[in-house]
Amino acid sequence: MDLKQVLVVIEPESEKQPALENVLLLVKYQNFDITLISCDYTQYLVEGY
């Protein structure tokens, strides 16, 4: 796999981050750019709730 850009989905509050561990393993062998992303939604912060 030719990796240049890797997206890592993160749950920031989680105590363990196995996806990050995995990235660190892969990046030892192949250099690529990393984007850490979190996605949130709660109805309490939406108009009309």
Place this chain on the structure above:
Amino acid sequence: MDLPALRAEYLAERKEALESLAVPLREKGLNVETRAIWGHPGYEMIINAASGMDLVIVDTRRHAALSRLFLTNDDWQMVRCCPVPLLLVKEKLWKEKPTILAAVDPMHTRHKPTGLDHKILRVSDEVAKLLDGEVFAVHSYSQVLLSGAYLKDAKTQHETAFKELLADFDISSSRQHLIEEAPEFGLQQIGQDVTADLVVMGGISLSFVTDIFIGNTTEKVLDYIECDVLVLKPDGFKSPINSEKQG
């Protein structure tokens, strides 16, 4: 109540948390960006953010009573719809020289597109070479009962198709496993036997209706597998997620 301001404050906190994770990576010389986004459903937001990426890595949640992957609805939808290779990871770290299981279906019993098996084997080989690992190829199938009897030559057909597929790859016969068992059980068993660190498999959805009535092989397998899984889509796969819907 100023909801937009509250959302902005919430996302700023999430961004800060991501930045704290990014700092040690940057100290290692890595180029790391962070994005805290807002939206629903989450899998659509992530798939849109994955445009232009070469790999998406997602943590799977642990289930206290199970060592298997425990996937949320968003994870399932990512498996079905993410056009980019998707790596589902657990907490267990890979061995220094990882064992990679390439799960193929050369008989296309569930209409896998031609070429996906070659892609699975090619990517497995590339990952193994990158990490100095070892590839095992496995084809697990279950016989179909017709008029109370199994097809006599079905096993031969599967053997022939498996051998023809592997003829293009350098995988010794001791690392080729043809298993007469439903894929979900066969892969679980061989994964334990060879202590697999990663299973590479295809993930396609035939249709919403088909999935409801007969289920999706990939999803059944994922439900039983005990190690990390790399899900690949066939070349030219079009995600059903409409990026124009997203803001």
